[in-house]
Amino acid sequence: MAKVVILVFLVTTGCFGAIRARHVGEFDDFPIKKALPLEIEDVIDDEQYSPKTIDDTDEPLTNYANDSLRDAFPQGRILYTGSQLWKTILDNDDQLEVLRRLKEEQDITMWGGNATSIDILVKSGSLNKVRQVLSDENIVYHVTINDLQKAIDEENPPLDEDEDFDNRNGHRLTWQAYHRLDDIYGYLDYLAETYPDLVTLQTIGSSVAGRPIKLIKISNGQTGNKAVWIDGGIHAREWITPATVTYIINNFISNWENEPKSVQNIDWYIAPLLNPDGYEYTHTVDRLWRKNRKRAGSCAGTDLNRNFGYRWGGQGSSKNPCAETYGGSGPFSEPETLAVQRFISSAGAKWKAYVSFHSYGQYILYPWGYNRVVPPDYKDLEAVGQQIAQAIRNAGGPSYTVGPAANTLYPAAGGSDDWAKGSMKIKYAYTIELRDNGRYGFVLPANYIQPTAKEALAAVRVIADAASKA
Numbered sequence: 001m002a003k004v005v006i007l008v009f010l011v012t013t014g015c016f017g018a019i020r021a022r023h024v025g026e027f028d029d030f031p032i033k034k035a036l037p038l039e040i041e042d043v044i045d046d047e048q049y050s051p052k053t054i055d056d057t058d059e060p061l062t063n064y065a066n067d068s069l070r071d072a073f074p075q076g077r078i079l080y081t082g083s084q085l086w087k088t089i090l091d092n093d094d095q096l097e098v099l100r101r102l103k104e105e106q107d108i109t110m111w112g113g114n115a116t117s118i119d120i121l122v123k124s125g126s127l128n129k130v131r132q133v134l135s136d137e138n139i140v141y142h143v144t145i146n147d148l149q150k151a152i153d154e155e156n157p158p159l160d161e162d163e164d165f166d167n168r169n170g171h172r173l174t175w176q177a178y179h180r181l182d183d184i185y186g187y188l189d190y191l192a193e194t195y196p197d198l199v200t201l202q203t204i205g206s207s208v209a210g211r212p213i214k215l216i217k218i219s220n221g222q223t224g225n226k227a228v229w230i231d232g233g234i235h236a237r238e239w240i241t242p243a244t245v246t247y248i249i250n251n252f253i254s255n256w257e258n259e260p261k262s263v264q265n266i267d268w269y270i271a272p273l274l275n276p277d278g279y280e281y282t283h284t285v286d287r288l289w290r291k292n293r294k295r296a297g298s299c300a301g302t303d304l305n306r307n308f309g310y311r312w313g314g315q316g317s318s319k320n321p322c323a324e325t326y327g328g329s330g331p332f333s334e335p336e337t338l339a340v341q342r343f344i345s346s347a348g349a350k351w352k353a354y355v356s357f358h359s360y361g362q363y364i365l366y367p368w369g370y371n372r373v374v375p376p377d378y379k380d381l382e383a384v385g386q387q388i389a390q391a392i393r394n395a396g397g398p399s400y401t402v403g404p405a406a407n408t409l410y411p412a413a414g415g416s417d418d419w420a421k422g423s424m425k426i427k428y429a430y431t432i433e434l435r436d437n438g439r440y441g442f443v444l445p446a447n448y449i450q451p452t453a454k455e456a457l458a459a460v461r462v463i464a465d466a467a468s469k470a
Helices: 040-045 067-072 093-104 124-136 148-155 181-194 240-254 276-284 335-346 378-394 416-422 446-469
Strands: 084-089 108-114 117-122 140-145 199-206 212-218 226-231 266-271 351-359 363-366 401-404 428-434
Touching: 084 108, 084 124, 084 148, 093 108, 093 117, 093 124, 117 124, 181 199, 181 212, 181 240, 181 276, 199 335, 212 240, 212 335, 226 240, 226 446, 240 266, 240 351, 240 428, 240 446, 266 446, 335 416, 351 416, 351 446, 363 378, 363 416, 378 401, 378 428, 378 446, 416 428, 428 446
Parallel strands: 226 266, 226 351, 351 428, 363 401
Antiparallel strands: 084 117, 084 140, 108 117, 199 212, 212 266, 363 428
């Protein structure tokens, strides 16, 4: 049977036009009218694991109540057989309350969506109940994934271990499949050895389990270059993000002489995988794991994108170690986020942009995330965000929604882009939520890697142009 991992990723209606030019407090932020009367962040905060979220199964470890126990028994694998992904169509807040109640009764979890359409993961044992409740409440829904485990099994084609990799210059990355950590790090090692005049590789820290957090610098070595940070894989299950970030690296290096000067005259600091423990865990145990793997009492994991130090511990961040949005015991309590903080603070680079790739939803988000307010230069962030969205469309990609994070999605304190903007004063700070808009969600098939990554490459070129002028 299936274990449902709890996640809430709700979206409020866009009200960017409701910005009021009113001074607010010492941070000189501007407020934004709330999009919905219902406090979405309250729904987010109480998501947590409990024994009820794990169904009976023949798998040996799925009888344990706490995911932290599974590390001791790596042979166990969480299965989602029979669970389904539905897209619900909502007409009013009362219907949203119905979904809240089903979530509290642990029949569903919420993946993503917007104010009128929310993706829900329905547990296999609750299908009939949820169908009846939605029918009684006149909530329209469509089944987008009929069997979640089948979608997981088909998401990533197996690599041929006997394939001759010499034709790929000694590395295994294909951008036609989602690769394991060793392949990703092997690729970075290959680049550092092959392009020593352009690429330097360093380890900026270690994960909870001691895995290195590797960062690649791409630079022409000119003094005075502006600097841009890019990362992926901070949330373990978002496999499309490290695949996308390594694709960007590959295209920069292989096409360096043909890139515009705005790209060539940037010092690029790129960390493809900030959560290596969680990422490996999604490959070996639980495909839908989100957090890192630090133990906290009887539960495991901190949401690394709630652990950064700017306005840490506020709305959208839980104090419950079992919650999906647990922000940790304090700001930068996790070795993964502390590594980022220490590196950016001490690098001496001329930071002008910070880009963190996530999935899913197709959003280009900028601060603030901690509350429904925006920084004084929000017009600059909005303008460049719209240019990014246009570049994605020009590259053949879908529409991306642009806006301040808390209002476009929901308040979530402790995010990396807020810290980059608020603490490090980096001009252009963005979280880019990649494909898709809910057809597959977190289990995006590998054949979407290249089209998604090409869009992201177009986005990064726009950011390079803005950073070069900042």
